[in-house]
Amino acid sequence: MKSDDQQEIIIKSLNQISTIDLASLPTPLDEARRLADKIGLSKLFIKRDDLTGLAGGGNKARKLEYDFAEIIKGGYDVVITAGGIQSNHARMTAAAARKLGLDVKLVLGGADFDIPKGNLLLDVLFNAEIRYLVDDDANSSLEKEMQKWADELLNDGRKPFVIPIGGSTALGALGYVKAMQELAAQIESNNVQIIVGVGSCGTFAGTILGAKIFMPEAKVIGVSVSRTVDAIKNRTIELIRECSDLINYKINAEDCSIECYDDYHFEYGIITETGRQAVELAANLEGILLDPIYTGKVMAGLIDLAAKKVI
Numbered sequence: 001m002k003s004d005d006q007q008e009i010i011i012k013s014l015n016q017i018s019t020i021d022l023a024s025l026p027t028p029l030d031e032a033r034r035l036a037d038k039i040g041l042s043k044l045f046i047k048r049d050d051l052t053g054l055a056g057g058g059n060k061a062r063k064l065e066y067d068f069a070e071i072i073k074g075g076y077d078v079v080i081t082a083g084g085i086q087s088n089h090a091r092m093t094a095a096a097a098r099k100l101g102l103d104v105k106l107v108l109g110g111a112d113f114d115i116p117k118g119n120l121l122l123d124v125l126f127n128a129e130i131r132y133l134v135d136d137d138a139n140s141s142l143e144k145e146m147q148k149w150a151d152e153l154l155n156d157g158r159k160p161f162v163i164p165i166g167g168s169t170a171l172g173a174l175g176y177v178k179a180m181q182e183l184a185a186q187i188e189s190n191n192v193q194i195i196v197g198v199g200s201c202g203t204f205a206g207t208i209l210g211a212k213i214f215m216p217e218a219k220v221i222g223v224s225v226s227r228t229v230d231a232i233k234n235r236t237i238e239l240i241r242e243c244s245d246l247i248n249y250k251i252n253a254e255d256c257s258i259e260c261y262d263d264y265h266f267e268y269g270i271i272t273e274t275g276r277q278a279v280e281l282a283a284n285l286e287g288i289l290l291d292p293i294y295t296g297k298v299m300a301g302l303i304d305l306a307a308k309k310v311i
Helices: 003-015 033-039 060-074 088-099 118-125 139-155 170-184 202-214 229-246 273-286 295-307
Strands: 029-031 045-047 078-084 103-109 129-133 160-162 193-198 219-224 259-261
Touching: 003 170, 003 202, 033 273, 033 295, 060 088, 060 160, 060 170, 078 088, 078 139, 088 103, 088 118, 103 118, 103 139, 129 139, 139 160, 170 202, 170 229, 193 202, 193 295, 202 219, 202 229, 219 229, 219 295, 229 259, 273 295
Parallel strands: 078 103, 078 160, 103 129, 193 219, 219 259
Antiparallel strands: 029 045
């Protein structure tokens, strides 16, 4: 089968899966000329998924379009999710729930605050009920607490829907399969390297799968903000396999090239010195705002990999 014919079949399968409009798409692709020159790259483009629009933007909006379509279709009345104390996913999930008239509960790994700041302040503004796991943000503990809360709500006659940490489901990862279709239409050649931050692996898996379909010459490189490379590879392969099944795309996930680096963080939620420098560099040279938890560390990784000639 010709690749064009295969793409058409995959696009048809993608379009048959229900979504609900939450993001402002397509997001721009901005060339960062001054930053590229500074760090020794011939060209550098930034896919502006900070401009997806939902409650301040971010990558999670693409995933939530799939999750909330399932939630509305299923008649659920309350959404539960979890993350770190400054979770972008928690903030955007709370906003999406309120936009669609649903109740929202958050389990956050960290201590309660007298004066909430950052994403936590927005969680409070969206009137999300929050449970804190003090000094315990391990994923397994967060997941157990979400399920416990869901059981309590079921006993009270509610119908809860649990979205995993980071929204990292095979269904949500389809948002980044589509994002690669979007990106392919914005660039002249797909012989590029795509640097993407990796946390709970959903965006990474969708990007790898989407690039394989729509940008077959592209190389996807992950920069971890929390997990080890081994943990990332195992979870990413699992998500690619499940995601490809949803769109009837035959792929051996184990044969996918998964390149990722875990050298640019030491503890989730804590800024690194190189991350701080990357945030300042992007702001001063391009007027682009990165954050200390995620994209600052990813930019620090990109800068170092460029210096080492990996990219």
